[in-house]
Amino acid sequence: MTTQTALADLQTLPVPPEVLALDARDPLAHKRGDFLLPEGVIYLDGNSLGALSRRVAARVRGVTEQEWGEALIGSWTLGAAQGRDWMALPDRVAAKIARLIGAQPDEVAVGDSTSVNTFKALAAALGVAPPERRVLLTDADNFPTDLYVAQGLSALLDGRFELRRVPAGEVGAHLGADVAAVLLTQVDYRTGRCLDLAAISAQARAAGVLTVWDLAHSAGAFPVELNAAGADFAVGCGYKYLNGGPGAPAFLYVARRHHDRAPVALSGWMGHADPFEMARDYVPAPGARRFVTGTPMVLSLSALDAALDAFADVDLQVLRAKSLALTDAFIGWLDPACARLSLELVTPRGHHERGSQVSYRHPQAREVMAELIAAGLVGDFRTPDILRFGLTPLYHSFADVYRAARGVQTILEARA
Template sequence: MTVFDRLFADSTLSQLQEKDARDPLAHKRAEFKLPEDAVYLDGNSLGALPLSVPARLARVAEEEWGSQLIRSWTANDSASVGAAAAQDWMNLPDRVAAKIAPLIGAQAHEVAVGDSTSVNIFKLLSAALHMAPPQRRVILTEADNFPTDLYMAQGLNALLGGRYELRTVPGAELEANLTDDVALTLLTEVDYRTGRKLDLASLTAKAHERGILTIWDLAHSAGAFPVDLNGTGADFAVGCGYKFLNGGPGAPSFMFVAERHHGSAPAFLSGWMGHADPFEMAREFSPAPGARRYVVGTPMVLSLSALDAALDVFADVDMAQLRAKSLSLTDTFIELMEPLAAQYPLTLMTPRNHVQRGSQVSYQHPQARAVMRQLIMRGILGDFRTPDILRFGFTPLYHSHADVWRAVQGIRKVLEGGETA
């Protein structure tokens, strides 16, 4: 039996199916709409649809918007007609924040939901730069950070007259660059290309020892594994609603501001929905208590409602079990891919070490773009990322070990077919 035969032997599949039979999260898969003829490995870009969402969206559109109209904004408002009218859209961002908070180790009043991740990065950068001592002129980030993080820092720095230096260093050199001139770090915990996970706790502690504020981008963390912002003493964080939180395309982002900074982190995008009393229509901005002050304009009710319903999927999920399953899925994938990596020009980019791994696995391949095109045609839905990366995201809420097996089988067929030039 060759390694390939062993890899695809029925016994391998049945061992994986036995693992699936013991999976405490196996029942969660039934809460999602997933393609039957494909293996969806892109939940780190767009999470799959939770089945509860379409009915919620229909209700919001038909009843809350269609029938109740303007009355849906406010509950318990005597000017709106009757208790039946009370949908309380005004507080929807806060209700969604309260569902995200336990997933990231935060208190509900430390989380604001709305706008895009990019915009929330701008809010956090502007607040943190304002708080940092003026002699600290460096924004420290990774050379390979997600582009929008870099762009937002570049744009804000231009607005501030180029006062700051955006220092981009390789991940391995971050610690050595936590120097006295650094105002803040802007780091993404899990690298979107390689899946490498930084040590959020240790880097936060070391930054604090040197008087540096930290902003964490949790785009590929929130909902993928437990995050403990309060336990690690993080200052600020931001993340996407549409990846592992499954809130749908363009879902609102969340941002976190530690309670201890509420008195000193200004909301420079000071819109009326972050005012303590929006309908007072006061002339001066007076911030709402807690993180609500970072909600800028009218809440995006349709997308907030989708995210609100999607988050209920997590209500009975033990996040430690989620992490264990994520690691088991990525371990299985790496293991099954080993004979293929030995035979074809595939280079594993994702760390084998669990503490340094998010919930995705990536390989470099010289024809990565063509390989991914073929894979997608075969129903193995991963991502190509420039310049030469094959990226496979694993969502422990809905993937099984048998899915991993199917995916590797598809990858083998594409590589063997050689139609990748």
């Protein structure tokens, strides 16, 4: 029997009663019906692109056919009573995201990409820091765009700030008197290792260092508590666990205490206190809205707005509990075969150190993932040798995870 033949019936593979019992007790099981999941596919790549929400499909049709097609330019201001006026759309989306990241609505701005917002956040942090502090500290293995943006900003400022890269586990030891800000990603995109946001933020604050957090693999996967941690700035994307669609707008968090003194490096007209005054001098809008740069991206913002409604009735602690249960189960089902199949778990086993993904090293990771995807089990590969599986509590079942673990084992046994 070929590997593909063995995996052909993966979706209908019998699931043990104890696994079905886990799904029967799942308080979030009903959320699966909110998503359009393709038949014949077990999708474990929501940490790259979230699944399509039924709400999004309906909302985008409404925006294009009624709000744009019929109301035309009137939709910028005429839909306030129904919550559909486009001018206020960034603020409505910001309020929904704020709940997920432990912030107040006026501390969140929505628009642009994560990379652009990282530039804004870093520029704001360096503008707030004392002038004698000239180092921007970051994880040496941080996500590439974070490093690129930091390098570009440093070059733009004629090298007045040094970008210092150190291992994530050694950041605390490098929070010296010359450090202005530290840029960290809460959940490592390759391994799923989760940094202690509260502890690191407290340590940085005690050293007089500002924090800039990348929440791309955090927001929507588990509760984030920015205000409680005393974080200064944060960014995140809308298309992973928030399910806003490809290229969905990103968000930027700015703690209230910085609103009146953090410089706005990209001061566009939609961040003006009164955009339609058409004044020739920039006057910032109240709160984080000042960091909104240009015209709201109505279609993509509307998609993200609708996708976020899936979280409206979700207890984020329940979301976290299911995420940990799913990842525990996946790890447990693969553990007995790891040594035999050359799989090395690189995701931490400790709950406090784990995001919502499971990653393994394998010497033929690229080829293995290609076979899995061809068989309908979609994860992803990260260089040089990482197999990565994102588990999304809103739409994954324990049966999905059981079948996925069996699929991985089948592929690897055929190769062995």
